[in-house]
Amino acid sequence: xxxxxxxxxxxxxxxxxxxxGLYFAKEFLIPLAVGGVLATLFLPISRWLEKRKIPRGVAxxxxxxxxxxxxxxxxxxxxxxxxxxxxxxxxxxxxxxxxIDNIQRYIxxxxxxxxxxxxxxxxxxxxxxxxxxxxxxxxxPSIFGSFILTSVYILFxxxxxSHIKQFLLMLSPSSQQNEMNKVIDNVGKVSQQYLFGLSKMxxxxxxMYGIAFSILGVKNALFFAFLxxxxxxxPFIGNIxxxxxxxxxxxxxxxxxxxxxxxxxSYGIIQFIQGWVLEPLIVGSxxxxxxxxxxxxxxxxxxxxxxxxxxxxxxxxxxxxxxxDHIEPLRPYGFLIGEIENKKPAINFINKIxxxxxxxxxxxx
Numbered sequence: 001x002x003x004x005x006x007x008x009x010x011x012x013x014x015x016x017x018x019x020x021g022l023y024f025a026k027e028f029l030i031p032l033a034v035g036g037v038l039a040t041l042f043l044p045i046s047r048w049l050e051k052r053k054i055p056r057g058v059a060x061x062x063x064x065x066x067x068x069x070x071x072x073x074x075x076x077x078x079x080x081x082x083x084x085x086x087x088x089x090x091x092x093x094x095x096x097x098x099x100i101d102n103i104q105r106y107i108x109x110x111x112x113x114x115x116x117x118x119x120x121x122x123x124x125x126x127x128x129x130x131x132x133x134x135x136x137x138x139x140x141p142s143i144f145g146s147f148i149l150t151s152v153y154i155l156f157x158x159x160x161x162s163h164i165k166q167f168l169l170m171l172s173p174s175s176q177q178n179e180m181n182k183v184i185d186n187v188g189k190v191s192q193q194y195l196f197g198l199s200k201m202x203x204x205x206x207x208m209y210g211i212a213f214s215i216l217g218v219k220n221a222l223f224f225a226f227l228x229x230x231x232x233x234x235p236f237i238g239n240i241x242x243x244x245x246x247x248x249x250x251x252x253x254x255x256x257x258x259x260x261x262x263x264x265x266s267y268g269i270i271q272f273i274q275g276w277v278l279e280p281l282i283v284g285s286x287x288x289x290x291x292x293x294x295x296x297x298x299x300x301x302x303x304x305x306x307x308x309x310x311x312x313x314x315x316x317x318x319x320x321x322x323x324x325d326h327i328e329p330l331r332p333y334g335f336l337i338g339e340i341e342n343k344k345p346a347i348n349f350i351n352k353i354x355x356x357x358x359x360x361x362x363x364x365x
Contacts, residue, residue: 023304030308031146035153037315038067039161040191046158060158064151074230081223183326187319194315197282198232204278205229205239205270212266218246219253228267234310235294243267289317293337 022029042063049059104115157164165184172180206229213221224246231238247263289297297317301309317337324334 019304026305030305030312031149032153033312033316034308035150035157037191037195037312038150039154039157040188041195042067042154042158043161043188044192056159060155063158064155067151067154077226078230081220081226179326183323186322186326190318190322191315194318197279200282201274201278202229202232204282205232205274208270208273209266212270213246213263216259216262216266218250218255218259218263224249234298235314237298239267239271289314289321289337290339293317 045066046056046059046063049062050056054062107113108115168184169177169180206225209225209228210222213225218224224242228239228242228246231242234241243263247260250263251260294314294317297313298310301311301313301316303309305312321334321337324330324337
């Protein structure tokens with residue numbers, strides 16, 4: 001066995017060991033990772049408050065209060081929209097029954113499977129659905145406990161951030177401490193940039209979907225706009241899921257073919273605006289992971305950590321990219337998972353307008 005092959009086997013073994021550790025320690029790591037990512041989001045706020053002579057402990061508590069108010073506000077808004085949707089629940093139920101009946105008749109006419117046998121197969125799925133709902137109810141105390149633990153992590157990570165940073169610098173050799181300091185700062189900035197960008201993106205999507213669905217005459221347009229925007233938390237998959245739900249419910253509510261086509265067309269236009277204009281302007285190139293590794297990160301995150309893994313996949317991958325970019329042996333991996341560095345045509349057009357405006361402004365001066 002050559003030295004290079006032995007080194008490759010060693011690296012593969014270490015990678016598998018790392019993945020196994022992440023999987024088996026997920027109950028400990030998930031709240032800590034969520035707390036760490038959210039702590040970076042509130043780091044600028046905490047620093048701003050501390051510059052105003054507010055003690056760090058009080059500043060950190062204010063940041064935590066802002067987070068709780070934001071979550072409460074989203075919960076209230078979502079509950080309100082769901083309550084509006086439930087007003088049409090009886091109509092949705094009747095239309096759903098009619099659609100299921102038509103599907104069963106079609107299956108009987110073309111496949112020869114009797115309606116009684118179809119009902120038997122459907123009844124077999126009811127215990128699975130019931131068990132799934134029971135699992136959700138049983139997991140609620142655990143979710144609440146994880147939320148409390150995550151809040152505690154946010155509190156103490158913000159409060160002891162200087163102490164933790166000094167510890168990481170002490171681990172590095174003196175000749176590499178400046179580079180380590182850059183890595184720590186850039187990792188924090190990338191997480192902030194991603195979360196701030198994601199928040200702005202969701203708000204923009206709410207506005208665009210709300211306008212599009214209202215023009216098309218979709219019932220409960222604001223709810224579906226809210227849903228499609230919120231699901232942006234899961235890249236690629238989230239928007240497709242939200243749009244699919246909107247199309248299905250609109251179809252059940254009696255939406256015409258023109259309305260359904262309009263919903264799909266709106267999705268395509270909004271995705272074009274999001275991908276070619278909003279993402280480069282709001283999120284920035286430093287956070288960009290190419291679509292292949294975005295999907296890979298989401299799949300690995302779901303397999304290892306479930307729903308929290310989906311939420312954490314992109315910011316953690318972006319942090320990993322920053323680390324790779326600053327460590328010479330790992331730079332090829334940072335290049336591999338990064339986006340191709342080419343400016344989008346829409347951004348070039350916007351930059352040309354900005355440059356033209358600045359030139360004219362300087363001439364007038």
